[in-house]
Amino acid sequence: MKNIYYMIWSDAILSIRKHNPHKKDWKISIFIFITWMHALNFWVVLLWLKYFKVLVLPIFSVDVFPGDMIDGFLAFTIEFFLPFVVLNYFLIFRNNKYEKIIMKYGNVRNNYGSIYSITMILGAFFSAILYNILSPF
Amino acid sequence: MQAVNYETNLQHAVISAETNARYEYFAKQNSYQSNLELDTYIGIMGFAAERGIGNSNWTYRLTNTKGVFDPTLYKSGWTPRGAVGKGLSVYELSTLGNRISLGADFITTGLAYNQIYNGSAQSITYLDAGVGTVGLIASYASYFHGVQIPVVGEFVSVYGIVRATWDVFTYLGFNYGPSHWYGNNDTKWFK
Numbered sequence: 001m002k003n004i005y006y007m008i009w010s011d012a013i014l015s016i017r018k019h020n021p022h023k024k025d026w027k028i029s030i031f032i033f034i035t036w037m038h039a040l041n042f043w044v045v046l047l048w049l050k051y052f053k054v055l056v057l058p059i060f061s062v063d064v065f066p067g068d069m070i071d072g073f074l075a076f077t078i079e080f081f082l083p084f085v086v087l088n089y090f091l092i093f094r095n096n097k098y099e100k101i102i103m104k105y106g107n108v109r110n111n112y113g114s115i116y117s118i119t120m121i122l123g124a125f126f127s128a129i130l131y132n133i134l135s136p137f
Numbered sequence: 138m139q140a141v142n143y144e145t146n147l148q149h150a151v152i153s154a155e156t157n158a159r160y161e162y163f164a165k166q167n168s169y170q171s172n173l174e175l176d177t178y179i180g181i182m183g184f185a186a187e188r189g190i191g192n193s194n195w196t197y198r199l200t201n202t203k204g205v206f207d208p209t210l211y212k213s214g215w216t217p218r219g220a221v222g223k224g225l226s227v228y229e230l231s232t233l234g235n236r237i238s239l240g241a242d243f244i245t246t247g248l249a250y251n252q253i254y255n256g257s258a259q260s261i262t263y264l265d266a267g268v269g270t271v272g273l274i275a276s277y278a279s280y281f282h283g284v285q286i287p288v289v290g291e292f293v294s295v296y297g298i299v300r301a302t303w304d305v306f307t308y309l310g311f312n313y314g315p316s317h318w319y320g321n322n323d324t325k326w327f328k
Binding site: 012016020024032036075114124129135 | 232243244247248249250251252253254255256258263266267270273274276277279280281282283
């Protein structure tokens with residue numbers, strides 16, 4: 001069975017290289033973008049688990065900077081984004097492992113990276129709206 | 138001994154609970170920002186980065202040929218060619234601008250989703266999340282389809298400056314507005 005996780009990465013890397021051939025920072029760009037998609041994916045899952053009272057994580061807050069903006073972003077980053085930074089770095093980019101992944105999955109014609117990304121972007125937004133509508137006052 | 142009227146007591150309890158919930162709801166809806174939050178500065182920074190240097194042709198360096206910190210801005214967009222400027226690392230200002238802009242977009246979106254998950258979201262939070270989503274779609278279109286959506290950049294930029302303006306005037310109104318002109322008497326303005 002093909003590993004969907006690697007197929008998403010393979011499609012994403014090939015797409016950004018194809019459509020942005022002169023982009024020097026393509027590695028960090030696609031790394032941050034797909035990791036952000038994973039964070040949104042995780043957020044959507046936890047949001048609905050919270051709604052159905054299956055798993056409610058305690059509120060994680062950071063109070064380092066003045067105001068709420070940076071602290072809120074840091075809390076989101078640590079809770080949802082950082083785990084996938086570590087995971088994706090070691091599974092994809094450490095020792096240029098992505099080259100082997102592209103060798104193995106590059107020939108498979110799919111749009112998994114594209115479909116996954118647009119699903120997560122729109123899924124997160126509509127989940128937020130739906131959660132607000134369905135949540136009791 | 139006085140008889141207990143359970144029905145009346147229950148009605149009072151329900152009315153009290155409803156009233157308290159109503160007060161809490163409107164207090165949340167009308168909560169003003171008493172201090173300029175960092176999001177204002179981030180909105181301005183993102184706008185400036187997008188409009189100001191995101192489309193610039195300028196280049197810059199941080200160190201000279203000896204490796205000593207010596208930042209220089211090249212308005213002509215100069216980059217090292219051949220022996221001229223050999224050993225210099227020169228960067229494009231537009232790349233820096235786009236990164237700052239994208240970073241500001243991520244910060245706004247991350248904060249919005251964090252507030253929604255924690256149950257502390259307000260109406261403006263969903264607007265932030267929506268604009269952040271539009272920015273992410275623009276990145277998606279560029280990375281996966283090589284399409285630059287011109288309107289999105291302008292839209293996000295306009296939203297950034299409107300949002301920043303809103304924050305600034307809310308802050309000014311809360312701290313220096315009509316309610317402060319006559320002490321604590323908010324009705325004197327209309328007399």
